[in-house]
Amino acid sequence: MLISRRGVLAASAGLAALGLLPIAVRAQDAAAAPAMTADDMIAEFTGGAAVADGDGVTLTAPEIAENGNTVPISVDAPGASEILVLALENPTPGVARFTFGPLAASQAAATRIRLAKTQDVVAIAKLADGSFVRTASNVKVTIGGCGG
């Protein structure tokens, strides 16, 4: 049997394609699953309803965070049933989603978050009447979190 140069090239190209394809697909899956954009998360939270800027939700965050690995924040939205917190410029924008039950004395919570770089932190609250309000706070980060 004659082994032509063309034949060998075609065969190896085919093998390479077969070999690479599953890897490419896997990589895409892995990227697609957690990579919800901030807009996706907001849409999931609000169900597409309009989000008003302004009163009803308070986000407290430092103006300057020296260490992006632990930035103290707190959110407060009197009467809200849920609050979604996002960090828009993080590799994954989700931060937390608080759902308040009947024994929550206030619709407020405080925690510590990671910020990869200087960015806006956004809080969106679902108020008692079912409407949504948002607020944002810019935090300047000196040393980023997320293992940059």
Place this chain on the structure above:
Amino acid sequence: MAENVKPRVRVPKTASRDEVITIKTLISHPMESGQRKDKDGNTVPRSIINRFTAEFNGQLVVDTRLEPAISTNPYLEFDARVPETGEFKFTWYDDDGSVYENVQKVDVS
């Protein structure tokens, strides 16, 4: 995956009826974000606490979904109302399927 996971909770032992009490919780956990790389350049797989709930006598106080952007040793502070003597139950859910629980009794006078 996560080792030495230890929940710590601060709840007053006594309270008056319908008093608002502030609860502070912390659990020692690396909260590996899935973004870091080890020294060989391999991504360290995500391993975080993804949910936290607080209940009092079976009634919900707060249910929280946590994302990788929550700092190492996740800390949460919130307010609860205690209508009667009973128990707070705090539950943390780990990515690896582990569930960590902590129960705190409150006497209401």
